[in-house]
Amino acid sequence: MTRTRHVEKTLEPKWGEELTGNYAYQEGDDLMFEILDYDRGSVVGDLLCTCVIPNKADGFLLSSSKDLGPKTTGYNPTLRLRIQVTAFPEPPPRTTILIRHADGLPPADANGKSDPFCSVQLVGKPFSRSSTTIKARTLDPVWNETLTDKHRYEVGDAISFKVWDYDKAGGNDLLGEYVLEGPHFHKPGGFDGELNLQCPDPKYAPVLSVKILVRELEEAVQVSASEATEAEEAET
Structure with a gap:
């Protein structure tokens, strides 16, 4: 509970006050x-x-x-x-993108290694960009990280994957990139495999292992399977 200041000696008080922060409001509350x-x-x-x-x-x-x-x-x-209402409940993510690992990245540092991380973005939607953690001194990083909430995927979107070398002193160096078009993952089961990254240095052919699922499609498959099971049980 919170309250305004009191206004003296009036039957028509005017407060002009904003009350925020103390309500613990939840969706559906009166x-x-x-x-x-x-x-x-x-x-x-x-x-x-x-x-x-x-x-x-x-x-x-x-x-x-x-x-x-x-x-x-x-x-x-x-x-x-x-x-x-200034803060609505976050909608569930429409996609889940598992970044497993990369292999055969080019070296970007003087020690013959790189400090790679992977960024993921819906093409044409820069606000959707997410990144993995940085792995130090390796050309074969293992992340096993799932990126979700920022994607706001819509049917027809393509996903851009870029692997970078992190540089504290300046701009990050691009190690490899790939754009995966929607038809390759907008289907039951999504996409699960390796992407052959385009590398600035043609001497290298790095790959990135990912798994992408579209939540609505997977939920539809689960509902269909459940309905089929119920139908079989009813027949017996």
Whole structure:
């Protein structure tokens, strides 16, 4: 619970205040408002009127007047307010991308090794970029890392994979890249295999092992399998 400041000697108070942060709001919750008369001798104050605003699917109620239920009959008070949900529950990821390992990367450092990491991005959507951790001094890094939440995949999207050498002193060096088109993984079972990376140095032919699944397709397969099992059990 949180509250405004009190406004003295008025039946038409104007607060102009924003209240945030203390609600512990969860999706589906209703909000209750109470108007109280401030009394210096009381911790709580006298209840004047109250109202409950039900959860709205659109997430906000903009500058609306809400009838208040007065404690004393003969009055019809209203409350003018604005409600906005500023943090919605994160939707589940539409894809899961497992970056297993890379082999045969070119050396980028004086010690004959590289410090590789892999970046993943939906082509044309730079906000979707995610990266693995950095593996020090190796040409055959093993990550076994799953990247999900930033992808916001849509049907028809292609996925860009780039392996870089991390450089503390300046720009990272590109070691190899590959663009995987949607039809190769937008199917039940997704894509599970190696990508032949295009390397700036033609003397090297590095590969990147990945697994990509589209959540909606996998869930559809599970539902179909469950329905088939239930049908078989019903026949027996």
